[in-house]
Amino acid sequence: MREVASHHEDPLPITAVAALLALAACNSKPAAPEVVDSNPDPMANQLANAGPVELPPSIKSEQTMRCKDNSLVYVTFFQGDKQANIRLKEGDTATTLKAPAAGEPLVAEGGWSMTGNEKAIDLTRPGKGSQTCHI
Numbered sequence: 059m060r061e062v063a064s065h066h067e068d069p070l071p072i073t074a075v076a077a078l079l080a081l082a083a084c085n086s087k088p089a090a091p092e093v094v095d096s097n098p099d100p101m102a103n104q105l106a107n108a109g110p111v112e113l114p115p116s117i118k119s120e121q122t123m124r125c126k127d128n129s130l131v132y133v134t135f136f137q138g139d140k141q142a143n144i145r146l147k148e149g150d151t152a153t154t155l156k157a158p159a160a161g162e163p164l165v166a167e168g169g170w171s172m173t174g175n176e177k178a179i180d181l182t183r184p185g186k187g188s189q190t191c192h193i
Contacts, residue, residue, distance in 0.1 A: 115141055119176050125191035133191075135176055140164075142172060144181070 065103040084142040099105070108125035115136035123131050134143040134152065143152035155172050166170045178192040 076177075088154050121176055121193050122193055123179065123191040125181065126189040129148075131179075131181060133172075133179065144170070144172065 061181040066181045070093045118135040118137050118139075120132070120134045123133060125131060129146070132148060136183060140157045142155050144155060144166050145152045153166050153170055155166045155170055169182065171182040171188075172179050176193070178190065180188055181191055182188040
C-alpha cells in the first residue's frame, strides 16, 4: 500500500512577502539628506551685502609699435578702451594706463599719457615729450 503524501502549502510565507512589498512601497521616495553647517562662513553677511564687482577687461589686441625716435613700444589694448598696458622693452613690467571713460586720454602716475588706437598712438612718457608711434 502506497501512502500518498499530501502537499499542503503554507500560505504564511506568501502573505509575509506581500506585506513586506507593501511596506517597501510606502516609502518609495528617498529621504532628503539633512544638511548641517558645522563651519559657517564668517564673511557671509559681508559678501551678501557687497556691491557688484567689475571684472577686469579682456585683451582686445597686442601691438608692437615703432615710434618717431625709432624706439619700440609694446602696447596691450583692452576691451572698453579705458585701459592699456605699455612696455618699453619686451619682457619688462608693464605700466597700466587708465581713463575714466572711453575716448579720454589714458594716464598713469609719473607723467604717462596716451591717446590713439591699435594702429597709431600719441605717447607721452615721464621725462620725455610726446611722440607718435604706429604699427
